[in-house]
Amino acid sequence: MTRRPMEILDQVLNRQPVIVSLKGNREIRGILQGYDVHMNLVLDRAEEMVEGAMQKRGTLIVRGDNVIYISPLVG
Amino acid sequence: MTRRPMEILDQVLNRQPVIVSLKGNREIRGILQGYDVHMNLVLDRAEEMVEGAMQKRGTLIVRGDNVIYISPLVG
Amino acid sequence: MTRRPMEILDQVLNRQPVIVSLKGNREIRGILQGYDVHMNLVLDRAEEMVEGAMQKRGTLIVRGDNVIYISPLVG
Amino acid sequence: MTRRPMEILDQVLNRQPVIVSLKGNREIRGILQGYDVHMNLVLDRAEEMVEGAMQKRGTLIVRGDNVIYISPLVG
Amino acid sequence: MTRRPMEILDQVLNRQPVIVSLKGNREIRGILQGYDVHMNLVLDRAEEMVEGAMQKRGTLIVRGDNVIYISPLVG
Amino acid sequence: MTRRPMEILDQVLNRQPVIVSLKGNREIRGILQGYDVHMNLVLDRAEEMVEGAMQKRGTLIVRGDNVIYISPLVG
Amino acid sequence: MTRRPMEILDQVLNRQPVIVSLKGNREIRGILQGYDVHMNLVLDRAEEMVEGAMQKRGTLIVRGDNVIYISPLVG
Numbered sequence: 001m002t003r004r005p006m007e008i009l010d011q012v013l014n015r016q017p018v019i020v021s022l023k024g025n026r027e028i029r030g031i032l033q034g035y036d037v038h039m040n041l042v043l044d045r046a047e048e049m050v051e052g053a054m055q056k057r058g059t060l061i062v063r064g065d066n067v068i069y070i071s072p073l074v075g
Numbered sequence: 076m077t078r079r080p081m082e083i084l085d086q087v088l089n090r091q092p093v094i095v096s097l098k099g100n101r102e103i104r105g106i107l108q109g110y111d112v113h114m115n116l117v118l119d120r121a122e123e124m125v126e127g128a129m130q131k132r133g134t135l136i137v138r139g140d141n142v143i144y145i146s147p148l149v150g
Numbered sequence: 151m152t153r154r155p156m157e158i159l160d161q162v163l164n165r166q167p168v169i170v171s172l173k174g175n176r177e178i179r180g181i182l183q184g185y186d187v188h189m190n191l192v193l194d195r196a197e198e199m200v201e202g203a204m205q206k207r208g209t210l211i212v213r214g215d216n217v218i219y220i221s222p223l224v225g
Numbered sequence: 226m227t228r229r230p231m232e233i234l235d236q237v238l239n240r241q242p243v244i245v246s247l248k249g250n251r252e253i254r255g256i257l258q259g260y261d262v263h264m265n266l267v268l269d270r271a272e273e274m275v276e277g278a279m280q281k282r283g284t285l286i287v288r289g290d291n292v293i294y295i296s297p298l299v300g
Numbered sequence: 301m302t303r304r305p306m307e308i309l310d311q312v313l314n315r316q317p318v319i320v321s322l323k324g325n326r327e328i329r330g331i332l333q334g335y336d337v338h339m340n341l342v343l344d345r346a347e348e349m350v351e352g353a354m355q356k357r358g359t360l361i362v363r364g365d366n367v368i369y370i371s372p373l374v375g
Numbered sequence: 376m377t378r379r380p381m382e383i384l385d386q387v388l389n390r391q392p393v394i395v396s397l398k399g400n401r402e403i404r405g406i407l408q409g410y411d412v413h414m415n416l417v418l419d420r421a422e423e424m425v426e427g428a429m430q431k432r433g434t435l436i437v438r439g440d441n442v443i444y445i446s447p448l449v450g
Numbered sequence: 451m452t453r454r455p456m457e458i459l460d461q462v463l464n465r466q467p468v469i470v471s472l473k474g475n476r477e478i479r480g481i482l483q484g485y486d487v488h489m490n491l492v493l494d495r496a497e498e499m500v501e502g503a504m505q506k507r508g509t510l511i512v513r514g515d516n517v518i519y520i521s522p523l524v525g
Contacts, residue, residue, distance in 0.1 A: 002238050003258045005265040005286045013077050022143065023249070023291075024098070033078045039265075039288055040080040040114075046146075061080045061145045063114055066098075068247065070286040071271075088152050097218065099173070108153045115155040115189075121221075136155045136220040138189055141173075163302050172368065174323070183303045190305040190339075196371075211305045211370040213339055216323075227388050228408045230415040230436045248399070248441075264415075264438055293397065295436040296421075313452050322518065324473070333453045340455040340489075346521075361455045361520040363489055366473075377463050378483045380490040380511045398474070398516075414490075414513055443472065445511040446496075 009035050012072045018043075021068040029073075030060065039064030084110050087147045093118075096143040104148075105135065114139030159185050162222045168193075171218040179223075180210065189214030234260050237297045243268075246293040254298075255285065264289030309335050312372045318343075321368040329373075330360065339364030384410050387447045393418075396443040404448075405435065414439030459485050462522045468493075471518040479523075480510065489514030 012018055012032050020028045020041065030043030041064065046057040087093055087107050095103045095116065105118030116139065121132040162168055162182050170178045170191065180193030191212040197204040237243055237257050245253045245266065255268030266289065271282040312318055312332050320328045320341065330343030341364065346357040387393055387407050395403045395416065405418030416439065421432040462468055462482050470478045470491065480493030491514065496507040 001258070003267050005259060005261055005267050007259070008267055008284065008286050024143075026143070028144075033076070034080060034082070036080055042078050042080050042083055057144075057146055058149050059083065059147055061083050063139070063142045063144065064288070065140070065290070066143050067288045068249075068251070068291050069253075069282075069288065071282055072284055074283050099218075101218070103219075108151070109155060109157070111155055117153050117155050117158055132219075132221055133224050134158065134222055136158050138214070138217045138219065140215070141218050174368075176368070178369075183301070184305060184307070186305055192303050192305055192308055207369075207371055208374050209308065209372055211308050213364070213367045213369065215365070216368050226408070228417050230409060230411055230417050232409070233417055233434065233436050289438070290440070292438045293399075293401070293441050294403075294432075294438065296432055297434055299433050324518075326518070328519075333451070334455060334457070336455055342453050342455055342458055357519075357521055358524050359458065359522055361458050363514070363517045363519065365515070366518050376483070378492050380484060380486055380492050382484070383492055383509065383511050439513070440515070442513045443474075443476070443516050444478075444507075444513065446507055447509055449508050 006035075008072070009070070015072075017045075017073045019071045019073065020062060021071070022062070022066045023068060024066075026066075028057070028060065028062065029054070030057075032070075033059075036064075039067050041067070041070075081110075083147070084145070090147075092120075092148045094146045094148065095137060096146070097137070097141045098143060099141075101141075103132070103135065103137065104129070105132075107145075108134075111139075114142050116142070116145075156185075158222070159220070165222075167195075167223045169221045169223065170212060171221070172212070172216045173218060174216075176216075178207070178210065178212065179204070180207075182220075183209075186214075189217050191217070191220075231260075233297070234295070240297075242270075242298045244296045244298065245287060246296070247287070247291045248293060249291075251291075253282070253285065253287065254279070255282075257295075258284075261289075264292050266292070266295075306335075308372070309370070315372075317345075317373045319371045319373065320362060321371070322362070322366045323368060324366075326366075328357070328360065328362065329354070330357075332370075333359075336364075339367050341367070341370075381410075383447070384445070390447075392420075392448045394446045394448065395437060396446070397437070397441045398443060399441075401441075403432070403435065403437065404429070405432075407445075408434075411439075414442050416442070416445075456485075458522070459520070465522075467495075467523045469521045469523060470512060471521070472512070472516045473518060474516075476516075478507070478510065478512065479504070480507075482520075483509075486514075489517050491517070491520075 030046030034042040047054040105121030109117040122129040180196030184192040196207040255271030259267040272279040330346030334342040347354040405421030409417040422429040480496030484492040497504040
C-alpha cells in the first residue's frame with residue numbers, strides 16, 4: 001500500500017492530534033482541521049512547546065513553508 | 076467539519092484581533108482587514124511586540140512570506 | 151470593509167510617507183511612487199535608518215522579497 | 226542504465242528503510258510509503274536521530290523542501 | 301505621477317551611476333546597461349565597496365535575487 | 376563549442392565519478408545515474424566527505440536545490 | 451546601447467575567463483562554455499579561490515541560484 005502525503009493529512013482531519021515540527025526549532029500540536037496544496041494548515045486547540053512547556057494557542061493557521069514534518073499522534 | 080486556511084481568515088476579517096507570528100522572532104497584533112493568495116495581510120490598529128512591550132504601528136501591509144502562523148484571539 | 155493589500159498601496163501612492171521594514175533589520179521611509187505585483191516598490195525622497203540616524207537615499211527601487219511590512223505614516 | 230530520481234523512490238516504496246538527511250543537521254529513517262512531485266515524503270515507522278540516539282516518530286509527512294538527500298539502506 | 305519599478309530602471313539606463321545594495325552587506329556602483337524581469341542587472345564600469353574602499357569590477361551581471369535596492373545617484 | 380549545463384550531465388552519466396558540492400559545506404562523490412530538470416541527482420556508489428574522511432553512502436537521491444556545483448572527475 | 455544580462459553571457463562564451471562570485475563567500479574563475487535561463491553555468495578550466503589560493507576544478511556545472519554576480523575579465 002502506497003500513500004501520498006496529502007492522503008495522510010485527510011486521514012487525520014478532525015481526529016487525533018498531530019505534532020508539527022517547524023523551522024527554527026519550533027513545535028506545535030493540535031487537531032488538524034484543514035490544509036491546502038501549499039501545506040498551509042489549520043490547527044485547532046493548538047499548543048506550542050516553549051522552553052519545555054506547552055502553551056495554549058487556540059486556532060492557528062500555519063504557513064506551509066515553515067513545516068519540516070507533520071506526525072499524527074498514535075491514538 | 077473541515078476548514079481550509081483561507082476560510083479562517085475570512086471568518087476573522089474585521090472582527091477580533093489576530094496574533095501574527097513572523098520569522099525572526101517578531102510578533103504583531105491587529106485587526107485583519109484583508110489578505111490575498113500569498114497570505115499578504117492588511118492589519119489595522121496593529122501593534123508590534125518589541126522587547127516585551129507593544130508599540131503601535133497603525134495600518135500594516137505584511138508580506139506573506141514572513142508569516143509563521145496567524146492566531147485569532149478568542150473573543 | 152475589507153481591503154486587499156494592494157488597495158492600501160494604491161491609497162498611499164504619492165501621499166504620506168510609508169515606513170518599509172526590511173529583512174536584516176533595515177528600515178526605510180519614503181513616498182511610495184509605484185509598485186508591482188511582486189511588491190517591488192519605488193520610494194521617492196527615501197531615507198534609511200542607519201545606527202539610529204536617518205540617511206538620505208533619494209529614489210529607491212526596493213526588491214519586494216526583502217519587505218517584511220509597509221506602514222503608512224498617519225498624516 | 227540511467228535512473229531518474231523519482232524511479233529510485235518508486236523502487237524502495239514499502240521496502241527497505243531509507244535515510245533522509247534534512248537541512249539543519251537532522252536525520253530521519255523510515256519506510257517510504259509515498260511521495261509527490263515536490264519530494265514531500267510519507268515515512269512509516271520513522272525514527273529521528275536526536276543527540277546520537279534514535280527516537281520513534283511513527284508516521285511522518287516530511288515537506289520536500291527540507292530534504293538534502295534520500296538514501297535507501299542496503300537490504 | 302506614479303512610476304513602476306521597471307520604469308525607473310529604464311530612465312537611468314546608460315545615464316548616471318546607480319548604487320546597488322545587495323544581501324550580505326555588499327554594495328556595488330555602476331552604470332546600468334540593461335536588466336530583465338528577474339531584476340538581473342548589467343552594470344558597466346562597476347565598483348564594489350570592500351572594507352570601505354571602492355574596487356573596480358569592470359562589467360558585472362548581477363543576479364536579481366541578491367538585490368535589496370537600487371538607487372540612482374543624483375546627477 | 377558551447378555546452379548547456381544539462382549536456383555535461385548527459386556526458387558523465389554512468390561514467391567517471393562526479394564531485395557534488397552542497398550548501399552547508401557538504402561534499403559528495405559518486406557515479407551520476409540520472410537527474411531531472413530541478414537538478415535532482417541520482418548518485419551511485421556515493422561517498423560523503425565527513426571531517427576529512429570519505430564515508431560510503433550507497434545510492435543517493437540528492438535534492439537539486441542543495442547543489443552549488445557538480446564537477447566531473449577527470450578520468 | 452543597452453544590453454540584457456544574457457547578451458553579456460553570449461559575448462563571453464568560450465572567450466576570456468569570467469569571475470563568478472557565489473553566495474557564502476566563494477569565488478570561481480573559468481571559461482564560460484554555456485548557460486541556461488536559470489543562470490546555471492558551465493565553466494571550463496575552472497579554479498576556485500580557497501583561502502587565498504586558486505585550486506583547479508576542471509569543468510564545473512554551477513547551479514544558478516548560488517550566483518551573486520558574473521564578471522568577464524578584461525582581456
